[in-house]
Amino acid sequence: MSTSKIFSMMAFVCILAACSAERQNEWFVSHTGNMPAKERLNRIEIGSSKDDVVGILGLPSSVNVFDQNSWIYMSADVKKVAFWAPQEIDREVLRITFNSADEVKSIDVLTLADGKNIKPDESVTEVKGQRPGFFRKYFGGVGQYVPFSGKSNSGL
Numbered sequence: 001m002s003t004s005k006i007f008s009m010m011a012f013v014c015i016l017a018a019c020s021a022e023r024q025n026e027w028f029v030s031h032t033g034n035m036p037a038k039e040r041l042n043r044i045e046i047g048s049s050k051d052d053v054v055g056i057l058g059l060p061s062s063v064n065v066f067d068q069n070s071w072i073y074m075s076a077d078v079k080k081v082a083f084w085a086p087q088e089i090d091r092e093v094l095r096i097t098f099n100s101a102d103e104v105k106s107i108d109v110l111t112l113a114d115g116k117n118i119k120p121d122e123s124v125t126e127v128k129g130q131r132p133g134f135f136r137k138y139f140g141g142v143g144q145y146v147p148f149s150g151k152s153n154s155g156l
Contacts, residue, residue, distance in 0.1 A: 033075025034061045035092050044096070048104045053096060060096075069098040088112065
């Protein structure tokens, strides 16, 4: 077998390997979030204080705005290829709820399967009095512009 055939065959195999689906998925997937390791999570028990949780897991990804006693740690893997819409591949959400004494009341772990698709409401509420008619729109300002006021303008 000639050297050029061997080189061509090796180049073809390299190109084929680069096009494998498993390898492409790694190229286009981005990881975001702050999900603590399972070993650290297992150290949190019901009754632990907020300071203990921060010391073990670190600060949360977010704190519920309406309930300061609900902390959320989350992470997600999102696949984004060119101009196609991003696709969420994996998601983990850890919700730690504290009682009034700042002790852990509950620990919940949610995944992508626990999520629900929500369809936004596309209805529009009309606001009365905000749409000027043709004449008000184009001639409403006639006579209202006063280029020179009655005051002495010595700065000009």
